[in-house]
Amino acid sequence: MFEKIKNIFNIPELRRRILFTMALLVVYRIGGHLPTAGIDTQVLAEFFRAQRGTLFGMYDLFVGGNLSRATIFALGIMPYITSSIIMQLMGAVIPFLEKLQREGEQGRKKINQYTRYATVGLALVQSYGISLFLESLAPNGVPVVPNPGFGFKLITAITMTAGTIFVMWLGEQITERGIGNGISMIIFIGCLDAIPSDLLNTYTSLKGGAIGIIPLTLIGILMILVTASVVLMTQGARKIPVQYAKRVVGRKVYGGQSTYIPLGFNTAGVIPIIFAQSVLSFPMTLGTFIKGEWAQNLTAMFSPGAFLYNLIYGLMIIFFAYFYTAIVINPGDMADNMKKYGGFIPGIRPGSKTAEYIERILTRITLPGAVFYALIAVLPTILMRSAHIPFYFGGTTLLIIVGVALDTLQQIESHLLMRHYEGFIKKGKISGRSGRM
Numbered sequence: 001m002f003e004k005i006k007n008i009f010n011i012p013e014l015r016r017r018i019l020f021t022m023a024l025l026v027v028y029r030i031g032g033h034l035p036t037a038g039i040d041t042q043v044l045a046e047f048f049r050a051q052r053g054t055l056f057g058m059y060d061l062f063v064g065g066n067l068s069r070a071t072i073f074a075l076g077i078m079p080y081i082t083s084s085i086i087m088q089l090m091g092a093v094i095p096f097l098e099k100l101q102r103e104g105e106q107g108r109k110k111i112n113q114y115t116r117y118a119t120v121g122l123a124l125v126q127s128y129g130i131s132l133f134l135e136s137l138a139p140n141g142v143p144v145v146p147n148p149g150f151g152f153k154l155i156t157a158i159t160m161t162a163g164t165i166f167v168m169w170l171g172e173q174i175t176e177r178g179i180g181n182g183i184s185m186i187i188f189i190g191c192l193d194a195i196p197s198d199l200l201n202t203y204t205s206l207k208g209g210a211i212g213i214i215p216l217t218l219i220g221i222l223m224i225l226v227t228a229s230v231v232l233m234t235q236g237a238r239k240i241p242v243q244y245a246k247r248v249v250g251r252k253v254y255g256g257q258s259t260y261i262p263l264g265f266n267t268a269g270v271i272p273i274i275f276a277q278s279v280l281s282f283p284m285t286l287g288t289f290i291k292g293e294w295a296q297n298l299t300a301m302f303s304p305g306a307f308l309y310n311l312i313y314g315l316m317i318i319f320f321a322y323f324y325t326a327i328v329i330n331p332g333d334m335a336d337n338m339k340k341y342g343g344f345i346p347g348i349r350p351g352s353k354t355a356e357y358i359e360r361i362l363t364r365i366t367l368p369g370a371v372f373y374a375l376i377a378v379l380p381t382i383l384m385r386s387a388h389i390p391f392y393f394g395g396t397t398l399l400i401i402v403g404v405a406l407d408t409l410q411q412i413e414s415h416l417l418m419r420h421y422e423g424f425i426k427k428g429k430i431s432g433r434s435g436r437m
Helices: 002-010 012-031 041-049 055-062 078-090 095-101 105-136 150-177 182-208 213-235 271-289 293-301 307-328 331-340 352-387 395-418
Strands: 237-244 247-249 252-254 258-264
Touching: 002 012, 002 395, 012 150, 012 182, 012 395, 078 105, 078 150, 078 182, 078 307, 095 105, 105 150, 150 182, 182 213, 182 395, 213 352, 213 395, 237 352, 258 352, 271 307, 271 352, 271 395, 307 352, 331 352, 352 395
Parallel strands: none
Antiparallel strands: 237 258, 247 252
16 A cells, blocks of 8 residues: 555656645635634634534535634535536526537536636625624624624625635636546535544543443444445446447448446435435524424424434435436436447337336436435434434535545546556456546
8 A cells, every 4th residue: 555655656747736736725724714804703603513403504514614613715615516506407407508518518618607607696695694694693692793784794795705716716726737526625625624523522532431442443343334335335336238339431440349338326426415404404494593482393303313304304315316316317318329329228229218228227226325325314313312422424424525535546546557557456446426526
């Protein structure tokens, strides 16, 4: 392993890309500790300690704690991700965007341009909403914003919007000149933000006798097994064989080779979990502001760890997995493209029969992937409530960390193999998530 790490830094281009990525991630982390002007950060931190499981706590997780500190990167990269998802969903219903998606590189650049415009608009709206939200907070009678007013709203909106644009630029620079997908790397770093404090809490609990060494060892073994299963499920795919007929064009013969279409067990990635969390976090968020017995009962029913919460959470993840997969993958288009280039699935007629076959395979393999991701999503609440572990493990955080790590290792291995170095594994190869978040 040490020899392979040494080989990474023996390649000038790869070494430059890795160092460039690390430098920009350091810039992102520095910006994550620069608070927005006019905010009492200590009072705000006290408020967010009670918000785990609400929409605010979920959003803060994805931006690496920047929202709870009200930094210049408080919105993080989430407006860009939201805009990208919206543009992708609209591409399935708006003919103009659907046409752009089929125009190749030029169409992709145009869609990216529209996504950036939407990101700026969404960041302005969200930052203004955050300024109103911060002005309304006064936990224990102490206001988070000592001097509210138009000036504070304007500064907050401009600062946080500029921070989002800068984070978006950092992500694009990492993608172009660094290693890995820049947007995913930024989310990856945000997910790792809580690990140092989790380690400290675990040590404190162990030292204080709140958790024993044997239960902690068993939990550690469980974590290794769960992480290994996530890696297997992330890399798992159903390979559909495709045969291309020979074509004679002039004096050259094209086609005649065999290939395959890899269909992942969960094409939607972590998107279904994010959608389900957003929907289920809404009742708890309302319960934070609405007083009354019915609001407290609603909050208790939809609090993370409750039976009803876990049941509905898992079912919604399965539903959104099928919903998003149906939007992202169009079996009809895949069948038409294969027929256009002389490809066919052995034993299956080209055209509508091929589309039906691919759709049937997708329906079957999506179910185990969605069920597995649903189990991983509810794992943190089960561990924290039943095993009383002092840290958060599993859920979206684990899926993002594993997925981004695999994508990055896949790119590094490609550089190594291209220059005749040995990869990370002797047999086979590392496969990522095919561009999914």
